[in-house]
Amino acid sequence: MQHKTELLQKIEDRTATVGIIGMGYVGLPLAVVLAEAGLTVVGIDLDEDKAQAINQGESYIEDVPAKTVRSLVDAGRLSATTDFSVLQNCDAVSICVPTPLRKTGDPDISYILDATQKIAAHLHPGMLIILESTTYPGTTTEVILPMLMHQEDMVPGENFFLCFSPERVDPGREDWTTRNTPKVLGGVTANCLVAGTALYGAAMETIVPVSSTESAEMVKLLENTFRAVNIGLVNEVLLMCDKLGLDAWEIIDAAATKPFGFMKFTPGPGLGGHCIPIDPLYLSWKLKTMNYTARFIELASEINTSMPRYWVTRVQDELNEAGKPVKDSKILILGVAYKKNISDLRESPALDILHLLAEKGALISYHDPYVPSFNHDEIELVSEPDLNSALTEADCVVIVTDHDSYDWEAIAEKARLIVDTRHVVERCGC
Known part of the structure; x- marks a missing residue:
């Protein structure tokens, strides 16, 4: 003592x-x-x-x-x-x-x-x-x-x-x-x-x-598994609404008016950051050692990690509608940080989107006020110094990170074609 x-x-x-x-x-x-x-x-x-x-x-x-x-x-x-x-x-x-x-x-x-x-x-x-x-x-x-x-x-x-x-x-x-x-x-x-x-x-x-320490360890994993599973759910709602010809964001916003029994989560380009994409898999791994499959975690991870490929397919479809192939098209990514108003690139879905577009032969560039440059798996890029010029020159603009500093109305006016993974352009009435 x-x-x-x-x-x-x-x-x-x-x-x-x-x-x-x-x-x-x-x-x-x-x-x-x-x-x-x-x-x-x-x-x-x-x-x-x-x-x-x-x-x-x-x-x-x-x-x-x-x-x-x-x-x-x-x-x-x-x-x-x-x-x-x-x-x-x-x-x-x-x-x-x-x-x-x-x-x-x-x-x-x-x-x-x-x-x-x-x-x-x-x-x-x-x-x-x-x-x-x-x-x-x-x-x-x-x-x-x-x-x-x-x-x-x-x-x-x-x-x-x-x-x-x-x-x-x-x-x-x-x-x-x-x-x-x-x-x-x-x-x-x-x-x-x-x-x-x-x-x-x-x-x-x-x-x-x-x-106990085990309880404290589990608390953290529950918190982030809760988010990962619910984000996986709304991402799948987006995929289902896409098949049904419905507006997922309209449906989610309407559901969110219920004052009880519903918590609003929104779809996006996929999971990023140091916690949510990774922590639930720690729990899943632990349970595998005990011959148990954490099915919610595995399914949510599968859906969330597939979202960058979904959005690249959307880019491809939108360019096709405009009479352009992905190959040799100038595609500008807006925001590469994993969430808005920070510079953290860890596990950012923007990186997956950039790599997938590069594999298809797109001429990729990006702009992010918080990330002046980056080097990731043989892709080395510098943020476009003149956003206005980059917007007008791009065949397609892909909004991945919705930083508050962006003027969405101006972006909507200058861009020829927008694929908006965050639904910010329509949300602001642009």
């Missing part, structure tokens, strides 16, 4: 030092919130450029203002390094590393394993470890815990503490942030939960405790 008492006192006194492994879209906002609460935070990242940027008071995350980083660095409450040896001086550490899928569809937890190995090398009595990276139920207790118990005298809940708390970051949001989004937290033991609650409760408005 002495270690727990000492850790809780340090957190209360704001003398605790917290390490954050992985200073990306989850780690940096978390570091800032903890530092703003008066704790001393050290960010740890293999990317030297990120560490240098933070130490110079700069921000590379759109949701974190540079002036906030600068003020915390100047106050001595935030710093960053590539040296994992700083963990020996940390009272707590949060793991915020990526968890992608392998090409085989299996979870890739190599970043979690690497971070845990680094922590294990510097694990000391009284240390609190919280995993934030999305993963399958059982990772914390089945994978991380044994790695941390390599020392015989290290017992969870007695002389070190281990929790799981799923990140709930939604890039680009201003209403729900790291501070005010309720924080789900599960501990390996009751004492672990108390320690984790004390740390995150010092900086965040609402802590939602659950009975």
